[in-house]
Amino acid sequence: MDLAAVNTPTGEDGGVAHGARLVAFADAVMGPDEARLLRERDALRGVLGDDAFVDTCAVVGAFNVVDRIADATGIPLDDGLAAMSAGVRDELGLARFASSANTPGAAG
């Protein structure tokens, strides 16, 4: 997977089937543009099919839960996960997020 699209949509799939469409849909759900959301929803359904579309909606929902829990409780990254993800975190520049302060040694 090309991680670039996580931070900045590239319009490319990045090694993930329909990756560009998935990112565009996530952006539309999280943003304020209703017309864009309508377009991206239809486009995603068109390429994924209904079941996969519902799964995508569920993941969007799930991570709007866990993100808020993580950031409002100040939990640190688990030790093993912190070690495994160091390279990915650096590549994504996650230390720029305020909540990086909750994991010792992680803040930029």
Place this chain on the structure above:
Amino acid sequence: MTRPATTADTARVSGTAHVSLAYADAPVAVRADLIETQERLLEHLRRPGCWFTGAERLAIAAESRHAPACPLCRERKAALSPEHPSGAHERVTGGRLADPVVEVAHRVRTDSGRLSRAWFERTLASGLEIGPYVEAVGVVALLAGLDFFCRALGVPLHPLPEPADGAPTRHVPEGLRSDIAWVPILTPENASGPEADLYDPAGLIPNIARALSSVPDHVRQLQGLTRSHYLALADMGDPKKGRAIDRMQIELVAARVSALNECFY
């Protein structure tokens, strides 16, 4: 998001209320396990918890749902620092909730990525105790998930149900540790008594699964939600595990949403 247009549908059968969700207007069929989880979630929110009555929990939910339209929240979201705009939140529940609870409901919903330890400590210093803080966070977060699912799917938000009667339990699990996060955490090795079955003894229990453990029923709801809306904890270590979308697609969507929420974890 689309505002709910109808009142709640909370049927009473033999004195036990049950929230029933219908996705009749959805453009696609919604998996039964998703609906069941969401029904249990709303049932959970309408019932008294450890620290709040059902009515108070639903007031927290209503405030959090309104937060994106709150002028103070909008100003803070747009500001370089969320601490500089000051003022009072626009409330939709009158005086039912204390100011710090409303602050939690609004901030966690609209700008959780920029919450700081200093904010957390100020919120507690303003009169909110840690148990109610965790309970409020859980209410806000769980409802946000349901609301974003509806937005993604293209259906109106579900009306909040009517509150159930009853008093908060005031239950505090034994064995909480205060040295891990901002909030007290129950680790698997310390889970006992009513919490003995809170965690899967054979499974991976990351901090996110423990974060709300001072309000154990929130953990149970989160387990159900992640199992149906994402993956079961036991499957997370298997890169081949997916659903109708494959694992790579799941993780790309998850990562993008988390980046937009500015969530480091």
